[in-house]
Amino acid sequence: MLAPTVRRSVCATLLGAAFAIGAALHGNAEETPKRGGILTYMIPADAPPSFDAHRENTYAVVHMIAPFYSVLIRLNPSNPSDTTHFFCDLCTEMPTPTDDGKIYAFKIRQGVTFQDGSPLTAADVAATWHAIIFPPQGVSSARETWYTMVDKVEAQDATTVVFKLKFATSVFLPALADPYAMIYEKRILDKDPHWYEKNVMGSGPFWFTSYDLGQSIKGTRNPNYYHKGQPYLDGFVGILSPKQAVRVDAIRADRAQMEFRGLPPAAVDQLKQQLGDKITVQTSDWNCGNLITPNTRRKPFDDVRVRRALLLAIDQWHGAPALSKIADVKTVGGIVFPGSPLAATKAELEKLAGFWPDIEKSRAEARRLLKEAGAEGLSFEMLNRNVDQPYLYVGTWIIDEWSKIGVHATQKIVPTGPWYEAMRDGDFGVVVEANCNGVVNPVMDTQKYLPRAAFTENYGGYEDQTEIDIYNKMLHETDFARQRALMRQYETYVIDTKAYGWPMLWWNRIVPAWAYVKGWKISPSHYVNQDLANVWLDK
Amino acid sequence: MFRYIMTRVLAVIPTLIGAATLVFILMRLIPGDICVVRLGSGGGSFSEHSVQMCHAELGIDRPMIVQFAEFIWGLFTLNLGNSMWSGKPVVLEIAARLPISLEIALLAAIVAIVIAIPLGTISALKQNTWLDLVVRTFAIAGIATPSFWLGILSIIMVLDVTQAITGTPWMPPIDYVPLWKDPIRNLSMTLLPAITVGYRYAAVSMRMTRSTMLEVMREDYIRTARAKGLLAKIIINRHALKNALLPVVTLLGIEFAFLIGGLVVTEQVFNLNGIGRLFVLAVQNQDYTLTQALVMLVVAIFVLTNLVVDLLYAWLDPRIRFA
């Protein structure tokens, strides 16, 4: 028998060892990222017009150059599907707004440098944001209208940037987390505001190496990156590849490990069939959805009964599962992104036209409305964009649905340029378009349904002060419950009462990748989480 | 002869100017606005003001006649301007993509010549035998098959066959390296498209070779040579082939010019960063300067090839040479 003291120390040692082993085993469940390797990914687009993220509007730019730059705040890289919490990239902590929610003061972290060695200070952040919100003469800022609530942005000192708003609003922070708001060097902006169109100078996890015109972009690890330990990759190669079949084949043959936008279900099924468990697939609802816009300036779409009828004819609840097998659409939703707290619940949705659970009743009502409006046997052309996924699939499906209430519609399919032209000129009866946004910001994202007087991208051709008033109330409302009620009111008005815009299925983002690519998490937006700092290769 | 040359060379100029006018007018008739496409291509929203600024920047808000004059003058001074889409010089955009297109076109031509002339000759010599029938079928199939369909099928076949044999599917590389840097990688990328394009090229040349050989073999001087007891091989090589090849060379030249246009579809199928794909992009983006420059390039190649072929023909045909 051991002496009590010896027994105690043996026990302690055994317990300690048990704990240590337990900790080690538990630690292995959380994998440690390995350093090294080059990630090759495809970019499903042709070369964008320029490298200036402030000016451009296409994900091709983000996929190409986001790894070279930092932003002020962003979504959580480890959980970018969370739409309500924002994290710091260049700031030290998320500030609490003062002065009734109108002043945001960000402290900028120290020790950040650009690729040319210059230090990054609050002055650079302020200058960048100033260029975005108040672009100088001759400089174009594509998302300028997002920041109309900002009164002033300035660098208070070398480490603090202050945003002063005109009114408190919940849309500010999500707008600030815009992945396009890459931080530029003040010195360069002052000298030549157009410099960034053709050049890259950032402070992000990777340094710009080379760009083969129209073909590929390459970057290597930034050894001075301020998030210690990152990036894990030695470098990356982004290859421009607009053709889907080539992208899928390339992934199959491991010429590229993945692409970051999303592939349609058939392609993903094919990869799963051929590669089995060598690939992993992540899916997410997408902050993009198709919507049908009737031209209220053209007969018979000026009659709200006709508009409601056409909306009532479509069976979204049954169409969604079928279409989700062949197109990248999935969720039935209203005007708000389905994953957001501001979105309608199923019960609330079913009260709106176009979302009734009983399709026979819905179609009967549609026929009745058409008859009442004297538009039976209606025949027209629907304008659609020459893009397969999912425009053409959705368009073909809708035409089939309309044929079930005796409406004979055909598709007029045009390339992107003429499609825009026709919409802007009001030269269409009904058009299939999309409402695509980045960071989920429902109050901002639903501006699409406002009349043109309030939102220039609306093509419905209607004027409606009531609608604008509801929206403005919602914009200024800071209490969440009240804002949600106002959102329901807005949604009901747009879809059910006036049928100005008919939201069709929300898109479904499916991203397959080789299983050894780890660290990247999917989010509702293909603009988000693309700086690749937390990506690593397990091989 | 000199007069002939001069008239042919001078005839080139109105063709070029005519083509320039045509493309200028056509591009501006197409509805759409490059600025809107550029700002809206990502699906986000943009302001009217940024559109107007873009117009001013690109100079497309100036009167048509001014833009046209600038274009024509640019052609004469070989200053083709900047691409409206990217702002980079047009010459740079084209130069980055020309090598791969030229390489495929040349490889296709080589494939065509290597296949077409021997097969066409054999087919002619063994007219109406089963060999002739096989070659003719092969040739007509080449003309009848849509090249992009062939391309799609060939990619899939290569993937499936390599997966069946080795367990891992193999696909040609998707990023281009020049021939001198890494010949194997370069050729593995360009060989399949070259064969796809070259098949049709070969088919057309094969048929031409066959028909001209048949004509030549009927000529009296061949009969004389046979009567003289010359070996068939010598007859073919020294007498028949040389004369038969003249129209074939003409055809090869003309078809080569068409080949450049045919590259448009091939480059889409194989995702190659070449002139053909640039063409489609430029037109879709309504990038006037780039499209105009590309069209003039293609027209110039076509016109020059024709000119060279015509002059060659004239020089070889004594009736014109000594006129």
Next chain:
Amino acid sequence: MSASAPFQFAPQPVTEDAVVIKRSALATTLYFCRRQPVGTLGMAIVLIIGIAGLGAEWFAPYNPTSNDFTAMTEAPSWTHLLGTDQLGRDIFSRIVFGARTALIVGFSSAIVGGFVGLVLGVASAYFGGRSDMILQRFMDILMAFPLIIMALAIVSIFGTGVHNVIVAITIPLIPRCARVVRSSALPIREVPYVDAARACGFGHTRIILRHMVPNVMAPFLIMLTAFVGQAILAEASLSYLGLGVQEPVPAWGLMLQGGAEEYATTAPWIAVFPGLAIMLTVFGFNLFGDALRDALDPKLRER
């Protein structure tokens, strides 16, 4: 476009001791069939496609544009002979109706393009001089101009659809036809009896119609058969690029775009059958055209 060697047809004088055999149309056809088995095969293929296209409603078991989301990408079976595509549409029915589209596009483009080319080519050869030169330049421009620009411009300005595709395809055919017709017509122009006819006071039209046109008929007809094939191929390419006929019209080229490539490994029938249809049809027209040429061109006949 296949370039054919310019045909030189010198009008053959008829002597007393040559026996002229007149045959009925049927007898001529049968004679042709016996001498040219391969060409007959081509003609047969063309006839089958033609009948399928004309009588599409009777031959096609399903409606080619109705979607069936319960039967997407099904393999060929007894219910769907050639399988279904990604929207559940029956491929066999779409191919049969596609034959109609193909033939409409093919024949319209070939005939209109050929006819305009014939007129221009003959006029160019007959009048000669300055008008010849101007026409030649214009033809050069049209021929050098890339088809895709022309097609995209026409499609963007006038919209997509069968009619505009036909216009887009017809335009490049005109100069090719004009060139061949002109080189066949030129020797006729030099023949003395044309001058004699003018001296007698015969009008231009009469001379053109009675002397020049009959002599260019043979190469012209052969070219027409080639044109139909080329037009079908051009429509396929344009549809593949998204510039041709649009959904949901059944057209072979359109069937090869988008869905066909997406499903090429899991549902290859979507891509294979339309391509085969194109290939067979153009094959048939070319075989027929070749046989026609062999029959009409004395120099290539076997001794």
